[in-house]
Amino acid sequence: MPQETKKVFWQHFFSGRFPAKCTFTPDFITPSMSLPPKNKLLLPFIWFLAITWLSTKGGVSLPGFSLIGTDKLAHAAAYALLSWLLANAYGSREFVVLRNISMFSFVYGAFMEFVQYTFFPNRYFEIDDMLANGIGAILGVWMYRFTSK
Numbered sequence: 001m002p003q004e005t006k007k008v009f010w011q012h013f014f015s016g017r018f019p020a021k022c023t024f025t026p027d028f029i030t031p032s033m034s035l036p037p038k039n040k041l042l043l044p045f046i047w048f049l050a051i052t053w054l055s056t057k058g059g060v061s062l063p064g065f066s067l068i069g070t071d072k073l074a075h076a077a078a079y080a081l082l083s084w085l086l087a088n089a090y091g092s093r094e095f096v097v098l099r100n101i102s103m104f105s106f107v108y109g110a111f112m113e114f115v116q117y118t119f120f121p122n123r124y125f126e127i128d129d130m131l132a133n134g135i136g137a138i139l140g141v142w143m144y145r146f147t148s149k
Contacts (some may be wrong), residue, residue: 036089036090036091040088040089040091041089043085043089044082044085044086044088044089047081047082047085048082048108051078051079051082051108051112052112054078055112055115055116056112056115056116056119056120071129072128072129072132073132075109075129075132075133075136076132076133076135076136076139077136078133078136079105079106079109079132079133079134079136079137079140080136080137080139080140080143081136081140082105082108082136082137082140083101083102083105083136083137083138083139083140083141083144084140084141084143084144085140086101086104086105087101087140087141087144087145087148088144088148091148093144093145093148098141098144098145099141101137101140101141102134102137102138102140102141103137105133105136105137105140106133106134106137106138109129109130109133109134109136109137110130110133112133113125113126113129113130113133
């Protein structure tokens with residue numbers, strides 16, 4: 001990559017805006033992926049903190065239900081809401097934007113499972129919780145895509 005191209009890349013990288021026709025832009029970054037106004041990110045950030053708090057506090061006991069499991073439904077609902085709030089903040093129905101939001105929510109859910117297992121006694125890394133987080137993340141962007149105008 002020529003020196004001038006590297007300079008332009010880092011200018012765009014730090015500004016958060018990439019030109020529409022940019023040979024060095026990865027496919028997961030689009031011009032519409034610039035950050036929304038801070039006031040639109042407040043509610044997703046509050047919910048992000050709530051998920052973090054719920055994931056790291058002592059064991060959460062939910063009533064048992066043998067067919068599906070209320071714990072898994074709670075995981076899916078929490079990450080669906082996070083994805084929906086983020087999609088609503090970005091206000092884009094583009095596939096790439098919604099894919100990135102669902103990927104972020106899924107990776108954050110997997111990270112929280114790792115944190116629970118590593119730093120909190122009596123908490124476990126559960127693959128089924130992580131799958132419920134991923135399903136919820138996908139459902140959240142799907143609900144946004146089909147309910148937004």
